[in-house]
Amino acid sequence: MTTGKTTRTVSPSARYLLYALGEITLVVIGILIALQINNWNEARKNTQEETQILLSLKEDLLKNKENLLWTIDMERTTIWQKELLIGIFEAYHISAQKEDFITEQIDSLSLYLNHGAVAFFREELVTGTFDALIGAGKVGLIRNQRLSRSMAEYSTEIKSGFEDHDSQINLQNILFEKISPYIRPLWPWTKNSYSTFYIEESTKRKAAADFLRDTSIEGILLRKVFGERLRIKRQRKLLNDTNALLDLVEEELGT
Numbered sequence: 193m194t195t196g197k198t199t200r201t202v203s204p205s206a207r208y209l210l211y212a213l214g215e216i217t218l219v220v221i222g223i224l225i226a227l228q229i230n231n232w233n234e235a236r237k238n239t240q241e242e243t244q245i246l247l248s249l250k251e252d253l254l255k256n257k258e259n260l261l262w263t264i265d266m267e268r269t270t271i272w273q274k275e276l277l278i279g280i281f282e283a284y285h286i287s288a289q290k291e292d293f294i295t296e297q298i299d300s301l302s303l304y305l306n307h308g309a310v311a312f313f314r315e316e317l318v319t320g321t322f323d324a325l326i327g328a329g330k331v332g333l334i335r336n337q338r339l340s341r342s343m344a345e346y347s348t349e350i351k352s353g354f355e356d357h358d359s360q361i362n363l364q365n366i367l368f369e370k371i372s373p374y375i376r377p378l379w380p381w382t383k384n385s386y387s388t389f390y391i392e393e394s395t396k397r398k399a400a401a402d403f404l405r406d407t408s409i410e411g412i413l414l415r416k417v418f419g420e421r422l423r424i425k426r427q428r429k430l431l432n433d434t435n436a437l438l439d440l441v442e443e444e445l446g447t
Contacts, residue, residue: 238333241330241333242333242334242335243445245321245325245330245333245334246334246441246444246445247445248321249321249322249343249437249441250438250441250442250445251321252318252319252320252321252322253434253437253438253441254438255318256315256317256318256430256434257431257434257435257438259315259316259317260315260317260427260430260431260434261431263313263314263315263427264424264427264428264431266311266313267313267420267423267424267427268424269308269311270307270308270311270312270313270420271417271420271421271424272308273303273304273307273308273309273311274304274308274309274413274416274417274420275417276300276304276308277301277304277305277308277309277413278410278413278414278417280297280300280301280304280404281404281407281409281410281413282410283297284297284404285404285407290401291397294397294400294401294404295397297400298378298396298397298400301378301400301403301404302378302379302396305371305374305375305378305403306375306378306379309367309371309413310367310368310371310375312364314354314357314423315427315430317350317430319346319347319350319351322343322344322346322347323347331344336440336444338440339437339440339441339444342433342436342437342440343437346433346434346437349430349433350430354422354423354426356419356422356423359419360416360419360420360423363412363415363416363419364416366412367409367412367413367416370406370408370409370412371403371409373399374399374400374402374403376391377391377395377396377398377399378391378396378399378400378403379391
């Protein structure tokens with residue numbers, strides 16, 4: 193008697209095919225797992241490298257901020273002293289008692305001449321970390337595109353420099369040449385402390401009168417003040433940009 197059921201057998205070739213497919217599947221899964229592990233490791237490595245880059249950028253920016261704050265403070269002081277010196281020129285020209293005026297103003301004239309007139313400050317900023325990233329082709333490690341773009345603009349702005357820098361240097365050289373004969377006689381030496389360099393009062397008074405009669409010096413000072421006001425305006429913009437970038441970097445670092 194038969195049960196009506198048919199027994200099916202799997203051929204050797206079919207068994208081999210199934211076995212081969214199983215092996216291939218295991219190999220593919222192994223490759224995918226290895227790739228995923230490699231991707232994880234690479235991502236972790238990139239994250240660590242990005243953190244180090246961000247810390248280096250922060251260090252550069254903090255140095256720039258410190259330099260800009262100091263330079264702006266010094267620039268403000270030297271502009272103020274130049275303006276006071278210009279004021280002495282103006283007052284001397286309209287004074288009816290010029291000898292008495294020199295007596296009253298000679299100490300202030302000595303101070304502003306030997307500090308404000310010859311002083312010159314400019315920012316010394318660094319972009320070493322970002323420049324190194326560009327050189328190594330690793331800018332892409334900074335995942336925050338806004339930060340990356342802002343750093344590129346910041347670096348370009350620093351490298352472009354102050355547009356009137358050369359003319360200001362030229363003015364500085366001309367000014368120094370004009371006032372150099374007056375620096376020593378009008379230097380605020382004291383008889384007790386600097387007996388070797390002490391200048392007689394009559395010599396100082398003559399130097400002061402000659403200096404104040406030279407209206408070309410006043411003209412150069414006016415041009416210097418104008419140029420330095422433009423310079424300090426640029427420095428303040430750079431300071432604002434530096435603070436904005438520091439905020440972005442600290443946000444990425446989670447600090």
